[in-house]
Amino acid sequence: MVRMGPSGHDPGHPKDWVGYLSQIELPVLAQSLREINELTECSTSSIQELAEVILRDADLTSQVIRLSNTVFYNLSHRQVNTVSRAISLIGYETIKSIAISSLLIENLLGKSPRERLLKTLAKAMHAAVQARNLLTKPESKRREEVFIAALLSHIGELAFWCSRAPQTEAYDQALNRLTPVQAQDQILGIRFNLITQGLVRKWKLGSLVEEVVSGRSTDSDLVHAIRQIIGLVDAADQGWQGQKVAPYRKNLALTLDITEQDLGTKLEKNAEETAKLVRDYGLDKIIPHIPGVGMKASATNLHHYEPNPELQLAVLRDLSDLLVEKPNLNLILQTVVEGIHRALGMPRVALLTLTGTDSTYVSKLALGPQAESWRENFTISLGNDDYLSAIAKRPPNGLIDNPKDKNWRLYKRPDFDRWIGEVPAMYACLVASRRVIGIIYADGGEQYLRNLEDRFSAFCHFTQQAQLALYQIQER
Structure with missing residues (x-):
């Protein structure tokens, strides 16, 4: 006690x-x-x-x-x-x-x-x-x-x-x-x-x-x-x-x-x-x-998000240019998260990074009108046996098209958000020195997401750019 x-x-x-x-x-x-x-x-x-x-x-x-x-x-x-x-x-x-x-x-x-x-x-x-x-x-x-x-x-x-x-x-x-x-x-x-x-x-x-x-x-x-x-x-x-x-x-x-x-x-x-x-x-x-x-x-106040192929190409070109230059990791990560939100039409996106404890990830960036609570409350602790920690332990990425299937339904859902673990989602683990140092998570919140497989394919393209930036920084 x-x-x-x-x-x-x-x-x-x-x-x-x-x-x-x-x-x-x-x-x-x-x-x-x-x-x-x-x-x-x-x-x-x-x-x-x-x-x-x-x-x-x-x-x-x-x-x-x-x-x-x-x-x-x-x-x-x-x-x-x-x-x-x-x-x-x-x-x-x-x-x-x-x-x-x-x-x-x-x-x-x-x-x-x-x-x-x-x-x-x-x-x-x-x-x-x-x-x-x-x-x-x-x-x-x-x-x-x-x-x-x-x-x-x-x-x-x-x-x-x-x-x-x-x-x-x-x-x-x-x-x-x-x-x-x-x-x-x-x-x-x-x-x-x-x-x-x-x-x-x-x-x-x-x-x-x-x-x-x-x-x-x-x-x-x-x-x-x-x-x-x-x-x-x-x-x-x-x-x-x-x-x-x-x-x-x-x-x-x-x-x-x-x-x-x-x-x-x-x-x-x-x-x-x-x-x-x-x-x-x-x-x-x-x-x-x-x-x-x-x-x-x-x-009632929810903006309807849809993929924008032209914007996707434009953001991917920007990311390629950033990688050719001396990579600025923060700028690349921000561009990736914004691209997922705006170009892929994902209503809610968060970037979580590892804290000094080596076992807890905290929200560094959260985008979307329904992601207000994420900025202060979205954390993932590897010490917990819950839905979010299970994601962090399954690199490199994943599409959870049915969070209630046998692979996910027994995990405890987070209390700070009513949709995480209840709606389809996608995630990518960012790896450096053989450990996951960051996680990008995205879902639709209240919005039903069409063409989920296509969105996930584009999501992987974007998150790969973030991973490439990490590799380049490591090799310096």
């Missing part, structure tokens, strides 16, 4: 993790959420207090006013310019909900949040919208309370993924070989649900949230239904039709007393509404993790 860093405590007990996350990692969030949740709509003074808490933070104030003017929250479409006006027009609980959601997002997302944090936040937001829409009517006073209860049900995992503790990286790596529960037991000594329960109590996040995350049996139909929705959203990781989703859909349909077909329609509509809401919050980057709409939303 990895030892706790700054706090010096053994993390095997809930109070240690809860204290560390509350005092070291997220003290401002803990204080702000506690302060807001202790306010209740019982008098004019409490409304003033809520406004004062929001107005103390200039960023929060502008976010609350901006969101108060969105379709999701402002059904009257009347312009809101002040926090006080927002509370009176939209409602105390709604503004409280906006403030809590905004604080959560602002404090959790740093400059380069982990992909697993984005994925968990997407689940939390999605579950919140599904619960709000499925379990309450628009006029219900508990509408926003239900939203927040579902949103904060993931607070332990969310807080963990923004942590700088050494366990965060260790747990991340352990997920390549263990199930989440096994990794939590081995690396953390505690499971996320217990961390969530501890944070909910310490931060005083409310009785409904506390009951939802408690894990205890309940007589409350509302609590039971919220738990069902959270489980359903967790199970829908790969879409609404997965085998894991079926029992949740059946049970939830019985709870709501509607047909599974009607429930399916509502789920898809609410997922689309979640995508619109997270966009309002400025969280476009988590949309790909929302079942169904993630792929649809990205595809």
Whole structure:
């Protein structure tokens, strides 16, 4: 078990993790959420207090006013310019909900949040919208309370993924070989649900949230239904039709007393509404993790890539000229990657190079509108027995036309990207001194690639130029 860093405590007990996350990692969030949740709509003074808490933070104030003017929250479409006006027009609980959601997002997302944090936040937001829409009517006073209860049900995992503790990286790596529960037991000594329960109590996040995350049996139909929705959203990781989703859909349909077909329609509509809401919050980057709409939303803005034979010849001529001159390896590699992207029409291309460890490749260059996360998250570790490490161990190149055939299907897929290992891809290993020092990887992301064999043949021509440059540099 990895030892706790700054706090010096053994993390095997809930109070240690809860204290560390509350005092070291997220003290401002803990204080702000506690302060807001202790306010209740019982008098004019409490409304003033809520406004004062929001107005103390200039960023929060502008976010609350901006969101108060969105379709999701402002059904009257009347312009809101002040926090006080927002509370009176939209409602105390709604503004409280906006403030809590905004604080959560602002404090959790740093400059380069982990992909697993984005994925968990997407689940939390999605579950919140599904619960709000499925379990309450628009006029219900508990509408926003239900939203927040579902949103904060993931607070332990969310807080963990923004942590700088050494366990965060260790747990991340352990997920390549263990199930989440096994990794939590081995690396953390505690499971996320217990961390969530501890944070909910310490931060005083409310009785409904506390009951939802408690894990205890309940007589409350509302609590039971919220738990069902959270489980359903967790199970829908790969879409609404997965085998894991079926029992949740059946049970939830019985709870709501509607047909599974009607429930399916509502789920898809609410997922689309979640995508619109997270966009309002400025969280476009988590949309790909929302079942169904993630792929649809990205595809809407996706440029359609096709091979350009004339450009291929032009780039290959440029590469030949560069090889005749004194080879500049960086320029040649950049030209090869750009040629694969633009001339071959490969929507996503990455160049990975070996780090000083001799066992890890990191992204040096990534091109394509769907490759944003690759620049910081795309790594290949030879020590892992997963899909990407298997590629690195199979030089010199390869076409994976069916990543689900017997040669590939048993390998664990990377967490930072939903298409790697799910769609056809091609790769080339760059060799120097009998070891692989670089890897060029390309796939279509969401785009269906026609003429895959022809593209791969051209891909090999381009990557051979990079290999020739390496040979020439070695022979100097």
